[in-house]
Amino acid sequence: MYFWDQHKTITNYYELLSSGICDQYGLTQMEYDILMFLHNNPQFNTAAEIVKVRKSTKSHVSTSLKSLENNGLIRRIQSEDNKKHIEIVLLDKAEIIVEAGLNMQKQFAKNVLSGLTEEEKHMCIHVFNKICGNAEKCLKEHKENANEREYV
CATH class of the missing domain: 1.10.10.10 (Winged helix-like DNA-binding domain superfamily/Winged helix DNA-binding domain)
Structure with a gap:
């Protein structure tokens, strides 16, 4: 990837x-x-x-x-x-x-x-924060699912 x-x-x-x-x-x-x-x-x-x-x-x-x-x-x-x-x-x-x-x-x-404009810098930060947020959400969901499987 x-x-x-x-x-x-x-x-x-x-x-x-x-x-x-x-x-x-x-x-x-x-x-x-x-x-x-x-x-x-x-x-x-x-x-x-x-x-x-x-x-x-x-x-x-x-x-x-x-x-x-x-x-x-x-x-x-x-x-x-x-x-x-x-x-x-x-x-x-x-x-x-x-x-x-x-x-x-x-x-x-x-x-x-x-070489990045101020707009591009802000866009990078925005996109990176979204990617990290998505990864955090997936980690949390994975952990919750793993916890649910432990109790089954």
Whole structure:
């Protein structure tokens, strides 16, 4: 399927650009991605939300968070009201990495969107959001159907 194969090209290019930052700061791609995710999406600041929104595995997120915490880049804060609710916050030490990441993301967007008009950029975002919405709907339906089969 053409779209599936081509989206990997975009991902590979993004990872190529971010690999310099990962190498410079001794991060894995997942650790870097989590730092950037936390910065860009502060409303999703728990391990469970990172897993859900990024479609990552619990074990990879858990391992990466432990490493980031050990390196003084994040801190986990347990809720006083709910001991199971642990928020993740970026620490000052992560700022230089995030700044490098934001610059890289700007360069990435500039490069991959080169030659597109503003209208075409908006159209791409609109179409991509529709594709993702359709995929989300299909995943949800598949999960619901699988759950129904378990009870039969």
